[in-house]
Amino acid sequence: MSAKDIGGVAPAAWLALSGLVVVVAVPFAAIVLQAIFPELGAGSFARPFSLLSQTLGDVRLLRMTGNTVLLGLCVVIASALLAIPLGVARALYRIPLAPVWDVLLLVPFMIPPYIATLGWIMTLQPRGYMEQLFGFNLTPVLFSLFGMTLVMTFNTFPVVYFAVSRTVEAIGLRYSDVGRVFGATPARAFWRITLPLSAPGLAASLLLVFAAAIEEYGTPAALGRRAGFEVLVTGIDTRVGDWPIDLPGAATLSLVLVIMSLAAFLLQRWILTRRSYQTVGGKPQNAEKRELGRLTIPVMLMFGIVAFLSTGVPMLAILGTALSGTISGGLAFDNLTLRHFADVFGNSAGALGALTNSLTLGLATAVLTGLIGVVAAYVVVKTRIRGRALIDIMTVLPNALPGIVVAVGLILAWNMPGLPFTPYNTGFILLLAYCCILLPQTARYATAAFLQIGDNLEAAARVAGASGAVAFRRILLPLVFPSLASAMLLVFALASRELVASIVVAPVGMQTISTFIWRQFEQGSVGLGMAMAFVTIILTTLLPLLFLMLLRRGGLVRE
Template identity: 50%
Template sequence: MNQKLIARVTIVLLVILVALPLLFILLQAVFPQFSGGGFSGAFSGIPRLLAEPQLPLMLSGTLQIATGVALLSVIIGLPLGVARGLFDLPWPKAWDLLFLIPFLTPPYIAALSWMLFLQTQGYLMQLTGLDLNNLLFSKTGIVLVMTLNIFPVVYFAVSRSLLASGQRLAQVARVHGATPWRAFCHITLPLLSPALAAGMLLAFTLAVEEFGVPAALGSRAGVVMLTVGIEEKLGDWPIDLPGASILSVMLIGIALCGWWLQRLLTGDQDVTSVSGKPTEHVGAKLGFFTLPVLLVMSSVGFLAVVLPGLSMALSGFSATLSGGLTLDNLTVKHFAALFTQHGDALPALGTSLSLALGASLLTGLLGLCVAWLVVMQKIKGRSVIDALSLMPAALPGVVVGVGLILLWNRSFWPVSPYNTWGMLLISYCCLLLPWPVRYIGSAMRQLGGNLEPAARVHGASAFQALRLIVLPLIFPAMLAAMLMVFAIASRELVTSLLLSPAGTQTVAVFIWRQFEQGSVGQGMAMATLTLIVGLMLMLTALWLLQRNTKH
């Protein structure tokens, strides 16, 4: 297998996963009759959509919520990430694991858990008499709920950047008389700015594309977002494909504006290691501030993980919601029902885990090829490959779903994955490809440009250098990216709702349907089981990674 073959296969896969769905969305937005095979009435759907009274509310709601989530994620994630990256914290890996759990908790499940906890006659009111119903069902409440799920992207971006770049330059500044605060502001923070901007942008993008939280809380809060509007146009009869496509283009435009703003603020700054050797982390001592910092991190973990987790578990073990927090109301019947009700629950769990595993493997391999071609080989046309691989980061899940429906629901395809589980796998791979590309690309840049050329000089082919030298060095970053893909894919909701074939359910769809049918206890039992299984798989993978690293 040579470089040209890898490049051709990579480009073909990127075109199928990214370029074609995006092209069909644009064509449907421009030509309202495109789904029927016609190209008449170009742009005629735009005036009709602009006349809808809901459109300004959807645009303002999307921008306000996403901006609020991005800013609040920085307020929470930046100091926590700095504490993890700069200082010698007790139990550092435990904090990483704690803040990884929100990725395993679907945002819509977190929203429903907070609803059961904070609404009138919820668990908080039963325990303390405090009623925060009005706070929950408001724009502020939606921003808070979404932030508690999304802020870890800023935390991990900041902490990993600091751990990778080290503190050598800041220490030099200290030796020359700079105060700790001055060294941080003038040395550490500028080096950190690309990672911080990337984390903030990712938080903004995740908030823009979120469907479950605004769908669960937005109707009672009077908040409408574009994702909910697109789903309504696809789910309500008559189906409005042109309207959904135009809204999808608007959503893509908002996400791309975020990318443009990030590039404007940070340019092409990057932090690399010229030696190719990882920097040993020697954190500064916190001293007197150790306890306050641990209290702050524990408080955030309690709000983001413990409270919604307890609400989820209590609902799964409660016979009825109206029974309240009493011993007589505790039961395991909802968990037992998962294993006895005609096989609906366990197949859903198996389907989600299988699809998540397949997506993590495929995106890991494709991300490796993309990063290798762009960073190490620097082939001609690498900018196109790089742009296609990162474009899904600006494509919300509902947009990907619309594009795949328009692309594959066509009679001219001899073979089509439409109405099969293959559509779900394609959608997950499209949505989550940027994670491996970014993680692996960053790891390859840390290696510097000397290792692979040295292997080539000694007679190794490009593929042999990749397999024997580059891959072992960047495998920890690759595995970390695949773990993130697995975690997110296992709880993906919106494309699962749009693309699941008849008779096939994922965990997300199963839980969502249970809540629609009023089976809250069973839905939360399934959510609890899924979280435990996902966490066990994640811990096993991390243990294997550490074991391989030691050997």
């Protein structure tokens, strides 16, 4: 690359690096330094490592770490047991109403986990909807490891279901049919041929489920504490939020959680990149699927039960609570009311302010992560300047930083004494937290899009006299915009309802959608909280879809 070329891309590299330093490196470095230097918050580097061994040797830490791993493994096993049969059936057989089942099984992933958990509490608790309808409740089951596993599985199993269904569908039946020609039973052909061929995608999706389970805050906080089942996420929150505040302990626990998340992420990447079972035939796979035959009723029952439990129960509980005048009034026609929805749109308890704050932060997060992500991806893929490997690592690092860890890092970084300026206790601290958590979404989408674009287009523009900035703006950016826009819409939806960072670092007096719902439950205004939850699900699902449809009509995003 010539000196002129380097000079042309250097501003882009510095822009990407500066954004990544502020958004990613600063909170992560603050956690590491606080764990090493316990008096860092007072501006002192005295007594390094003095509390590290004490915290790591604490029996409570060992118990929380063990509980975290146990919960993650339980969710992985339950997700596999639930999703693999459904995914294989969807891939290999003609399933009646298959697109409808796909939508119904996607909805649980769109419901924020803490909202789904609140819906299950309203259903299974004493005097809950199950007891009102059937005369008994399942409180001991709900507030237990089994209950947490069940609730979290219904939220995460769609990741495995769609990975399995798409992977097995791509493999098809041709190879297993060859095995059956040579005498293998259908079960043996599946276990020895189809399953190994789909193993990389299956394993990667299960590792994503494990990472999501150990990072989840809402379900362990709502169910685990009552069951005496404390995990690392709730332990970190306790050390940050309860007096006496233990920042060194919170930082150490955060590092333990980061190591676990990073290990899962690295294992996932190794599985996806290692040499695995591959098909070498050049013939396209037969897309024909078999009829279910005698399996029709059992398979349809399986899809129906899972869809009802994962989508129907939480959504009906949310809507039923939102429409109930009082919780004690129960399921009765004379207890139905739209008052709670009217209160939301009447700004009761600051509901409209919370909506405005979350939607504004979601939009700002989408724009900022889109800008940093696309510039970082361009530097990594399309340039050969020094430091691009560091930029690539920093765009991946947030995958291993759970939301609670990011929140702790921001508190440590921006609450130091002597800072001339700090975003702490302002809305900007939430924006930084959301950007750090969600930056990989836009960066990875943009990277994949740039990898599909040859270098000849930019080279031709440069030969014609265009500067690097003009070539990027007029040629490359329009080509990657469809992928980038999809990622930004996903970021908007996720940022608008993010919980854990919002609870930990939200400024005094500022509410977001998630903190509003959480606090309404804590204060006993359950109907108002559920009305906000229902509005949130509708808005964060429909607004991105509507915007994407408008972009497609305008020709900015291809079908």
